[in-house]
Amino acid sequence: DKSKSGSRGALVVIEGLDRCGKTSQSSRLVKNLDELGYPAELFRFPDRNTVIGQMISSYLNSDSQLDDRTIHLLFSANRWEKRSLMESKLQSGITLIVDRYAYSGVAFSSAKGLDIEWCKAPDMGLLAPDLVLYLDISPEKASERGGYGGERYEQLEFQKKVAQSYQVLQDASWKIIDANRTVEDVEEHMRDIVLDYVKTCRNGKSLSQLWL
């Protein structure tokens, strides 16, 4: 029974380097789950629609300058401001597909040289994902995909450091997806994995907190 009452949705995070295909795969995943009768919604961080999100957006476009710790805390605050909304959606049975999360926060800031434990601290206590899908592609290959846009972090040397930082963050909730395959192959693979988790969460797996 797909509309089982009282059962929660799954919290699924999609991570990876810029140009790995995260954003289009996240939308396809939401559509696929919906079509199979499992309600799903897309979240994306940074969420540029809030006041904090607008400060982040202006920083990413280089319209403003902020020191590394300040922008790190804004990215984290941008997740905290969505926490209760996310929790209520999950509790109402909606699966959330989240395009970037705290792992991006730590990977990008620690790639600048900030201490990793310092980077993790502000995100401790956010909702922990049931599953993290890491779309794995080499920094070189990502940079060839239609080229980078003009945003602050879209440079090969920096993306190489981000890839190394991501490696340190992997834990038991991660699955590595080979993102070098066709869009359709990646889509199908992700859908199958996520369906498993959606079913597990419906059967009563409880929500936990990140990095505590």
Ligand code: FDM
């Ligand atoms: N980014 C994203 C961070 O540096 N920290 C964060 O916490 C998050 C969520 O912002 F370069 C970086 C990653 C990326 C940039 O992301 C904007 P999108 O996915 O291109 O909007």
